[in-house]
Amino acid sequence: MQRSSLARTPRGGPLLSRRSLLTGAAGLTAAGALGSCAASGTASGTLPIAYWHLLSGPDGVTMGGLVDDFNAAHENVDVTQTVLAWGSPYYTKLAMASAGGRAPDLAIMHAARVPGYAPGGLLDPWDGDLLAEFGVTQEDFPELIWDKNVFDGTLTAIALDSHPFVLYYNTEIAERAGALGSDGLLVDVSEPEEFRDLARELGAATDGGHGLAFGYLGDGSNMWRMFYTYYTQTGATIELPVGGTMQYDEETAIATLEWILSLIDGELGNDSHDGGTAISEFITGSAGMFFGGVWETGNYRAAGVPFDMTVIPAVFGQPSAYADSHAFILPHQSNPDEEKRRWVHQFVAETLKGSLAWADAGHIPAYSPVVQSPAYDDLVPQSHYADATEFLVYDPPAWFSGSGGDFHKYFGEYIQNVFARSVSPLDGWNGFVDRINALLAKPSPV
Template identity: 70%
Template sequence: MLHGSPGSSARPPHTLTARGGFGRRSLLKGAGALGALGALAGCSGASARASDDIAFWHLLSGPDGVTMGQLLDGYMAEDGASRVTQTVLGWGAPYYTKLAMASAGGRAPDVAVMHAARVPGYAPGGLLDEWDLDLLGEFGVVQSDFPERIWEKMVVDGKLLDIALDSHPFVMYYNTEIADAAGQLGTDGLLLPVSSVEEYREQLLALGAQAPSGHGLSWGYLGDGSNQWRMFCTYYTQAGGTIELPVGGTMQYQEELVVQTIEYILSLIDGEVGNTAHDGGTAISEFATGGSGAFYGGVWELGNYKAQGVPFDMQVIPGVLGKPAAYADSHSFVLPHQSAPDEARRRGVHQMVAYLLKNSLTWAGAGHIPAYAPILEDPGYDDLLPQSHYADAIDHLVYDPPAWFTGSGSDFHTYFGNDMQNVWARRVEPLEGWNAFVARINDLLGKPSPM
């Protein structure tokens, strides 16, 4: 039944860290208050800069920031390349607020990074300009270079408003030594495939029997609305569920599939398969120390587990409720609105983004799946392990339903966590928590977008 009313870890690692070695690029780390926006925007004022000086805002720090810096250094070493001045801001709502204010105030940077799921919230307000596909084509990037699902997410209301650099899905990690001891590895060295809820439970219990903690699966949810939503969305989509968020209407969903999904997730944190009360940190630690057989999380944990020396591999979460699904978002490039953009500088932005896409094999090292499909066909990507083992997630990506309040780090995720955490803790019935969440979303649907 379709319903339209309540009656019917972990976050990506964008915490700012100190780092050096950025050469010609200037780095501004995390302006705190919105009052600092005027100074930030002044750095990107078109009148103060040459046409070959690109102002680039993004929220990539830590290892991602270092990798982006290396890629930009490579671009700036090219003949005819522009100079790129980076401004790195803190991850989350403050970044998106500053970006919106800069666009509305006529002080926008030339290019910025946004999560793809946040773009629909900016498009109606005219805060983003369109990309020129013909101009990208001059630099060797065309529509057919992107998988269909990613291309669809790049086009909003018929306009090409973002260019995806990657997708970063919610996937399954598994300890290969524990899996081997449990007899769950095939002759190819990969986890044995399963095709039903019952087979998967037996597999996870077998992993748990060989794991020091006794848990076949680690998943952190306490205090983490985003990770709760990633898990729910993955399995709800597997089961065939859909969600629509019509402006001025009510949330549309399938109640019977909601209940099925919630009950299945509860079966994975029942004290037998997995711990009944993990937060992001304890789940990560349990797997990182070799304590559990498997872990559900974002691909961005890959570097951490490699550094810890964990023997692991990765795959798409098995589609035991239906077809496989991989909840995801994408780091995407956008053109914050400028009333009179410098044509030469905008051409340089297209050139820069084309370079980054065509050299995103380096970006894949952090775990992200490149959105530029030719990279996935590169022999070098096949040699990238375990990244190439979950590359098929690109065929099963699921993004947040479009609305001005959805996307990475959004209120949508926060509200889901607030209302569903007691469901996972078995303090309230599934529909009690779900209906409270739906009521909050219906309230947001009745409000105009602040953008």
């Protein structure tokens, strides 16, 4: 998932100092390096399991802890991590490794990227019976998340989490504004003007700041998250048929863009924030609310911000939470080692069962027994938005959609001009649609 760069551990920061971390992206630029990391050995007498992921910063540290716990509990196996750069570099290297016979034993992929990889034979299926042997079954996952694991009737991914786009709010500012209910949570709003009034009241309770902060400059993914959350609240959908044209509700799309413009109008919200400045505004108490991904929880907690979180209010009818999921995949191997495959299934099962630690970073564990546990109920603010799993909305499937994909990039290229008020919502939207239709006319490069 894409992260903001201000006031948090940077993507390019130090690599994790754990024995299970092999190398960062800088050491994986050549095809030879890709091959060697999948075949690298470990301590004498242990079975090496090569594991690639794109988790850095606090997420990477947490994953490193889960890997170390597993290795400590199983002395005859050693899961070794390779961390690669987020986005296109990661997915390109993963595809090259699978196609070239140098795939790792296990990897992380955003669930919305699976439709772009599975048709090309780059992913191997999971063994549901083997997972069940280790205590993990379909019944342990919310329906929306499990369905995203299945491609063309085959269990192709195992979700670790969901990470929705949500609403943060400063509890001290909200209390001064009289916007907290008797339960100490943000008051419910169900109409567009009610939400604008709420933002106005919170803005008045700051010291000359805004009611809300939203960073969009240079961030197509964040623009899309906001747009698709509100667009789908109306019940509208978007479809990307192979060889066809993008299917959408134009009236709803334009109304959604106009709604977002009404929030970043210079009064309720700053009209020209990037991710870093929006985060800074919320950290300093200059904004009462913040639109962002759940992964910012650790950032704000470390900064000492008094905050809570909630699903974005359904002001257009039905609850909707744009999201993606980190999912475990089996990159294709022509002759997989069955012993390694068994250990990989066991590692994933044990990681899912221990994912309460993963929830600390803000992600909602996909493994329902963890979310339904008393220990998770005690996590605040995480437990306050866990119901988002009931109405998650993923990217419309296509070979170019999903986190870090061209779909987000092109949305940003055309819609940033709309948010900057240099083109009309209709012109910006039509430009985006034309660009996507051009991609739909091309065959998948995978």
